[in-house]
Amino acid sequence: MTEAISTREAFGQTLKEMGEKYKDLVVFEADVSTSTKTCEFAKAYPDRFFNMGVAEQNMMVAAAGISTTGLVPFVSTYAVFASMKACEQIRTFIAYPDLNVKIAVSHGGLTPGTDGVTHQATEDLSIMRSIPNMTVAMPADAVATKVLVEKAYQIKGPVYLRFTRCPLPIIYPKDKTDFTFGKAVTLKKGKEITLIAIGDMVFHALKAAEILEKKGISTGVIDMHTIKPLDEECLSQVARETEAVVTIEDNNILGGLGGAVCEYYAEHFQLPVKRVGLKDTFAESGEYIDLLKKYGLSSEDIVKAAESLLSKEN
């Protein structure tokens, strides 16, 4: 097994390193710093760390306010609370005025596992994607996280970055730095089917691709870490090189990565697509890996989706 680290941990380390480099970086937290790992920044730079207590709405708009003074706030809590408890605050007071606020949140998708539905964020990608001016992304491992967190600081405007609670295997070489918002990473090219995945599901897509290859199916894998802005150039190339696409996301299949890809292909190519993700349902408490199996997001489910697409075509 390769090395595994949660992307929240990679975020925490990166944020601390950035604190040294960027003196205008400040961090807002809603009483979960030891869990989101902003505690590392808090220890190193207490004067630039604001623990706002269990009050996400105030935190979000306070971050909007501080950004107007020229400081660059990273706002941290769990994805489900940021995207829904403080949804209007994000939409009207951060995105509408296009303020330079980075919403960097842990516990994305089913990764909070045993905590249950209240702590799982399975609609946030769809919600955030529908808000103008937002950049929405989820890195696939710690290497991509380090780079994208720093790039979020460097670009102007609001960013929603989603991390995992559970460890993710490292899939990229440690020295890879050329991650850019809105630019997908082609991990593998395939002639018959392409798996387009985001975040924690990229690893499972790679595993599924191995299985499919063994069965003689030429399979591509794309890490679509940014669902907005969507890398349409990449999607267009995939459509020209492959026969069908499976999207895979740790999110409701409505409105997230699958939604974005289907919208693009419906308007530009007649490419068969199948969406792997939560099928418009809530999950439950359970170990992350077991939840993926029960709710149809495992490597085996991805393989099945790919095979059913190809058999329909033949």
Next chain:
Amino acid sequence: MQLIDNEKVITLERKAKEVRIEIIKMIYKAQSGHPGGSLSAADIVTVLYFDILNIDVSHPQWEKRDRFILSKGHACPVWYVCLAKKGFFPMQELSKLRVIGGILQGHPDMKKVPGLDMTTGSLGQGLSAGVGMALGAKTKGLKFKTYVMLGDGEIDEGQIWEAAMSANKFKLNNLIAILDYNNLQLDGKCSEIMPLEPLADKWRSFCWDVKEINGHNMYEILGVFYDLKKYQEKPTIIIAHTVKGKGVSYMENQVDWHGKAPNEKQFKQAIKELEAK
């Protein structure tokens, strides 16, 4: 309390009268908008822009400027008029309230209007934004103050109290809230829709300093702001007792005038009354 110059009061009263006239004109022209709460806030906002705020019209984004947030964003006509009269944008813009292509949105947009420090309109948000600005000042070692005007109805919102708690935590003695306490919200009297009293005690229990004034008395308005410029120990709220629709007889204390425009006859009467003052 320091002595207030009578001349200054007379000048500001004249200014506030002009502001009220422009408010009525723009809402009449647009045939939509919120006159009641604009008029109740008019004296205080006029004093802020023409005597208190340290701002530079030629540099709207000046880093050290005082900040003002009209959290009760629906009362933006009063904000727009003061900004225009101050010179942030041409007075002619005032005739383009709530129209396509104009900068003066139905509720204020900081990206469109020069000199406007925060987008508002959804209630209960401005104090949090003020907390962020005041924290920014502390973090950057800047001396500016942040003033946030709240509506009475809007402090029904729980987020106001989250913000109040956090202002105490961070000892924001550079943050001043002003409550436009006209005791009318959209659906009726505050005391009936959602009782606020004992209000001063509520804020005190959140560790804020509380000042109470008549929000239409220039001496009291100036006095409290001057005192706070000289010394402010804690986050402070000025509870300003006001009259909704102040200055137009048929609008005063009438809940109906929260959010509608006068017709031609009403418009003429309003202007006549305001000019006679």
